[in-house]
Amino acid sequence: MKLLIIEDDIALANTLARRLTKHDFKSYVVNDVNEILQQCQILRPDFVLLDMNLNGVSGLKFIADIRAFLPASRIVLLTGFASIATAVEAVKLGADDYLSKPADTRLIVQTLLGQNGMNEQTLNTDTMSAERVEWEHIQQVLKVNDGNVSQTARQLNMHRRTLQRKLQKRPVLK
Structure with missing residues (x-):
């Protein structure tokens, strides 16, 4: 199971990669917004964990393009500032799910695998x-x-x- 982690916080991205590797994900990390689409084409991951704020650039801007390159991949948006408006927008653009930070490893794995109900905790x-x-x-x-x-x-x-x-x-x- 290939996972592309798109996160501008290098320490967080590497920690997520290490933790998710223990759950049978082969994790790759992208920290630069200019490399996102290129790495999606090269790696063809099964899963994408996308941060909402990438050095001031909205992760929402990349969802449609990622979905176009990877129609069968599961895209999960991860954000430190969860709101119903951004969750709805993310899903409209093609994200499969939406998680607010901090999210523990178990919840991230469940969400990536589609075992967690969409936004139950955030959107109730x-x-x-x-x-x-x-x-x-x-x-x-x-x-x-x-x-x-x-x-x-x-x-x-x-x-x-x-x-x-x-x-x-x-x-x-x-």
């Missing part, structure tokens, strides 16, 4: 706290505005600096 809206609902709403409005923080702040009737502070915080899990 029945038990979300008010803080989580606010985070999700901000993410959706930000997406509609193509990442424009000033425009998003105006639409949310919020000061731009307040919005920036909220965006810098890690989202509440529930």
Whole structure:
């Protein structure tokens, strides 16, 4: 089982590769956004673990191209800032699943193998706290505005600096 880990954090990528090798994955690591598509063509992995933020470049931008090169591969997006908006967007673009960091090795393996229900932990809206609902709403409005923080702040009737502070915080899990 060939796995391509696309992660800009070299230490994390190497740790993931070591851990997943123990679970019968032959792991390869790509840290440079300019090599992603080339390595997909060369390696033809069965699985792709793609980070959401690659040195300031959205991993979402690569999903459709990876899917075009690897129609049968399982693509899992891994992110430190999970939101319903990005999960939905990732799936629309061709990702098979979506995980939020930190994710333990067992959960990553289960998700790569398709043994974990899509976004059960991340997208359960029945038990979300008010803080989580606010985070999700901000993410959706930000997406509609193509990442424009000033425009998003105006639409949310919020000061731009307040919005920036909220965006810098890690989202509440529930």
